[in-house]
Amino acid sequence: MPGTVIVGAQWGDEGKGKIVDLLAERFDVVARYQGGNNAGHTVVHGDQQFVFHLLPSGILEPGKICVLGNGVVIDPQVLCGELDALEGRGRSVDGLRISGNAHLVMPWHRLLDAQSELRLGPLQIGTTKRGIGPAYQDKAARLGIRVQDVLDPGILREKIEAALAIKNEQLERIYGLEPLDGEAIFADLVRFAERMKPFIADTSLLVEDALREGRSVLFEGAQGTLLDLDNGTYPFVTSSNPTAGGACTGTGIGPTRISSVVGVAKAYLTRVGAGPFPSEADPERAARIREVGAEFGATTGRERRCGWLDLVGLRFAARLNGLTELVLTKLDVLSIFDTVPVCVAYRLRDGSVVQDFPAHQSDFHHAEPVFEELPGWGADLSGVTEWQNLPAAAREYVRWVEERLDLPVSMVGVGQRRDQILEPR
Numbered sequence: 001m002p003g004t005v006i007v008g009a010q011w012g013d014e015g016k017g018k019i020v021d022l023l024a025e026r027f028d029v030v031a032r033y034q035g036g037n038n039a040g041h042t043v044v045h046g047d048q049q050f051v052f053h054l055l056p057s058g059i060l061e062p063g064k065i066c067v068l069g070n071g072v073v074i075d076p077q078v079l080c081g082e083l084d085a086l087e088g089r090g091r092s093v094d095g096l097r098i099s100g101n102a103h104l105v106m107p108w109h110r111l112l113d114a115q116s117e118l119r120l121g122p123l124q125i126g127t128t129k130r131g132i133g134p135a136y137q138d139k140a141a142r143l144g145i146r147v148q149d150v151l152d153p154g155i156l157r158e159k160i161e162a163a164l165a166i167k168n169e170q171l172e173r174i175y176g177l178e179p180l181d182g183e184a185i186f187a188d189l190v191r192f193a194e195r196m197k198p199f200i201a202d203t204s205l206l207v208e209d210a211l212r213e214g215r216s217v218l219f220e221g222a223q224g225t226l227l228d229l230d231n232g233t234y235p236f237v238t239s240s241n242p243t244a245g246g247a248c249t250g251t252g253i254g255p256t257r258i259s260s261v262v263g264v265a266k267a268y269l270t271r272v273g274a275g276p277f278p279s280e281a282d283p284e285r286a287a288r289i290r291e292v293g294a295e296f297g298a299t300t301g302r303e304r305r306c307g308w309l310d311l312v313g314l315r316f317a318a319r320l321n322g323l324t325e326l327v328l329t330k331l332d333v334l335s336i337f338d339t340v341p342v343c344v345a346y347r348l349r350d351g352s353v354v355q356d357f358p359a360h361q362s363d364f365h366h367a368e369p370v371f372e373e374l375p376g377w378g379a380d381l382s383g384v385t386e387w388q389n390l391p392a393a394a395r396e397y398v399r400w401v402e403e404r405l406d407l408p409v410s411m412v413g414v415g416q417r418r419d420q421i422l423e424p425r
């Protein structure tokens with residue numbers, strides 16, 4: 001409990017925001033550790049709906065310390081917009097702490113993200129075009145601008161000039177675009193800096209102190225396991241590490257500080273952007289899932305591709321993250337089907353049937369799903385607020401997943417409201 005990571009066990013959009021929002025009450029600190037405003041969390045609090053792209057979902061809990069860790073990439077304009085919007089709705093943002101080591105998403109990152117996708121044509125990744133990949137590229141290239149740079153206008157100006165000397169050449173020569181005006185970017189950033197300054201802190205020390213003093217920290221991952229840069233379905237991945245190990249590097253704490261890892265998965269599966277998806281449903285049933293599950297991106301509004309729960313992928317997620325428990329969300333969406341297919345294995349090109357995620361991309365690209373059909377429950381679950389009141393077939397679906405994965409399911413979501421999360425007993 002003291003150091004708990006919450007991680008997406010699929011391709012993102014598992015409903016982590018809602019679970020973090022719910023769990024946040026029980027934790028003293030919520031710390032986001034990677035990604036940027038490519039993420040989108042929709043949270044319903046009371047009768048109000050909030051969509052966050054950058055702020056940790058815990059920000060809605062009064063008095064909570066909410067950290068944007070060093071592993072997050074921050075678009076200052078988006079951050080300031082979210083702060084203003086929250087305050088405009090009468091919510092306090094006093095609990096926010098931003099790592100000085102986090103990198104900034106700059107205007108050239110957004111441009112280069114869009115241009116590079118255009119250039120890739122049919123090979124494009126389907127990024128969110130928020131500049132996330134180019135920002136992480138510059139971090140690795142040691143060309144990045146960090147949050148702490150905004151504290152010193154002299155350093156900030158120098159860094160913008162150094163970066164633009166290269167970026168403008170790329171924009172002009174490779175993409176035929178107009179160069180960016182460094183002075184205008186500097187002036188904007190100085191404005192955003194004023195808004196960000198009060199929140200900048202040594203968040204690594206803050207998190208470590210909290211844990212040492214016996215307070216609890218919830219580490220919030222964005223995206224999901226299969227989008228992990230190192231272990232996901234490369235190249236159709238994001239450019240950071242959503243997997244649980246990323247919580248250490250992305251907040252500046254050691255692995256021994258993590259005591260449990262909660263995976264969040266939908267009771268079915270969705271994917272945004274390009275890339276293989278073995279358990280993708282046929283177009284007719286995919287469209288029904290999309291409609292009932294409202295499967296449209298919170299960030300880009302794009303239609304999500306829809307399919308069936310994939311135990312091969314979940315087994316992989318359990319391994320990569322060292323999951324100690326699983327949360328299944330949106331079980332109610334499956335109520336529309338008479339039977340529910342679940343992918344239990346992949347058949348590979350050589351005819352072998354495997355339960356472990358293929359190590360080689362070509363095997364995965366050509367993997368055919370092996371399905372088992374489970375009985376549906378044919379009942380609306382939206383009014384169910386106790387585990388015991390779920391139809392037997394719905395409970396059996398959850399128990400069956402637990403058994404197959406050898407992993408306890410600690411919560412099951414049957415709707416958007418907070419009381420629509422059930423605890424199996």
Ligand code: IMP
Nearest residue numbers: 012013038039126127128237238272273
């Ligand atoms: P990027 O993170 O914008 O560079 O996009 C890389 C890949 O990650 C694309 O396939 C995106 O659709 C996917 N992606 C990024 N963020 C999310 C998310 O929050 N949910 C689902 N997919 C995401």
